[in-house]
Amino acid sequence: MSRLFSVACLFLLTLTASLAAHADVRVLTSIKPLQLIAAAVQDGVGQPAVLLPPGASPHHYALRPSDVRNVREAQLLYWVGADLETFLPRVLAGRSQPSVAVQDLPGMHLRHFGESHDEHAQHAGHGHDEAADEHDDIHDHAHRPGSLDAHLWLLPANAQVIAAKIAADLAAADPSNAARYQANANAFGERLSALDQRLKKRLQGLAGKPYFVFHEAYDYFEAAYGLRHAGVFSVLGEVQPGARHVAAMRERLQQVGPTCVFSEPPLRPRLAQTLTAGLPVTLAELDAMGAGLAVDANGYEALLENLAGELAGCLETL
Template structure:
């Protein structure tokens, strides 16, 4: 017969095993807007990691060993898709994943470029192919709603006891997004410009005029012909949208020379005041409306 002390130890260990808390689900989002979507559904019970650190954009992202490790440990990965993030294709080949590009179901070009992984470096070319093409799919409300629904169902499969909570949170966020609406402008629409194609999904969703595009990338200053065309269409006081954290040297010089306004738009949701996806989309919509119609949306 076991001594009383040994029996007590056995019961204590069994009790601890019975009350052990399972590790939380691990979810990796490639960009912060997707992490914001995930947080609105997952709540506090899911560990969410964003690959792209604050201040980094798809223009200068480097895929590192630490990123590969985070992906390997993830139960679910949310990403934009191989068109914008070719470096994630191979690491995600056998992972449970949701991508905006797959939800969009758009035929893809045969060559998406290549990304290097496995080393501390690994920069990729983010020229988007041509300057009029826009892979910033997280700015589509329609795709965001589809992602929320898919995310709720996937988390419900991974964590059945919380299934109803995931679905309820997703429906609440979807309802909020569906309330976003374009204000009717009393003034004629004014032209506006930005460095490259980045707002296509947003302006298409809300049927706003598209911006004049100056280049294939913010890093590349437009040529003389493009600048001449811009000057024929924009007037002093019109908007030259610049991406967070602020204008590049050529944008500052252009705006100063012609009196253009330079609102800073935060496509990646890096502003600390942006706490959820609804706020990110609402802010961007308001800024574009302000440029087009001369006022910002009040939500």
């Protein structure tokens, strides 16, 4: 009986050690696009969590007590940086484990508002692009010219840099699965290279097609694939622009002729209908956050493919 008990204890100890060696590392990301990148790296080993719920804006989010608890308990945390998630720095000060602002990673390609697409620079200090002003006369400047454009996940090359960092961090936290994390990151990079070629082919004939957006969030993607929005209708919260400003917006749309106006899910601004009524304008959506996408190894690629499809689906009709 005692021998049987000893064997049972040994089995339980071995099982416990094995489970501990393969325990999921608790990864938390601020926003879903980073969660999708982390999911590609953790594929087959664990599942990353995300802080912001679907539809929440990283620009204007109020942390709940449960969010603060999740931030403090995560082993690894990834966020874009203080230029995007302005609500996070204070609570991150209470963390004892690693927090990575991906905008600060070496090798990231960063853009600044007001740059031309030719100025795909890594550092600040670039002059304001006068050519950009040609399409900016209806822009409220919700983003200050010269400030960092934090929508950096929309460039595939940046996603590869982020994935490499996550793989290195996971390998250090979970050495028994280090080879798996690295293999996943390598496979992710290869898939992104192939996707990049497909997207270039899909979008190459659309350069010069006029379209407008309600949020200046797509410059990384546009610069990568030769596109450029004609203007930005900035809508801050529910504050509606004055009649004179709306008239100027409509006049711009009339001058352009057939065009597309893209809003972001989940809500279409009330202004969209007012602006476009009676004009040859198609209303559509661009989802930079991946709302509704499955969190799996291919989720990030689906985000970019959907973005390309949403743009092409409307612009090809012009």
